[in-house]
Amino acid sequence: MSKKILMLVGDYVEDYEVMVPFQALTMLGYVVEAVCPDKKAGEFVRTSIHDFEGDQTYSEKRGHNFTLNKDFDAVDTADYAGLVVPGGRAPEYIRLNARVLEIVREFDAAGKPIAAICHGPLVLVTAGVLKGKSCAAYPACGPDVTCAGGKYADIALDKAHVDGNLVTAPAWPAHPDWIAKFAALLGAKISI
Structure with missing residues (x-):
């Protein structure tokens, strides 16, 4: 089994949702390869910080x-054990890239673990892999999950949800649960 994880990102990916899983999965011994449509290794994407400060929605910096x-x-995709799709603004537009959608479909068809958080499930919606599955997401994305034939899992912001090969969560406060559940799907052994 491969020890490589693919991460799909784009400009204004949520800062914590790209940095934390990248570092945590690396700590577990995985090689995490972060890619962005139309960009090459060594280039960068800008991140955004989404925070929950008591407003009707998150703030963005x-x-x-x-x-x-x-x-x-x-x-x-044959080179990877799993896929991570962070949230932020990036999922809104990387899902317009046909190869991004093919990548998601290839992981899903192979039954490989897919982790998506916050707005990341928008990529899964557009790839058409949610029909008949339950999926957590940022609450504003819930209607998209439902319209794609999925069942929106309305869970606490600090929890993650598993349905088969899919582990999803509403936002970065769920990192401990989301990353642990994804690691379990990957078959990672964690000992302290």
């Missing part, structure tokens, strides 16, 4: 630059 470490055009 400029985050960091996140360096890509793989060319998007070189992705072969």
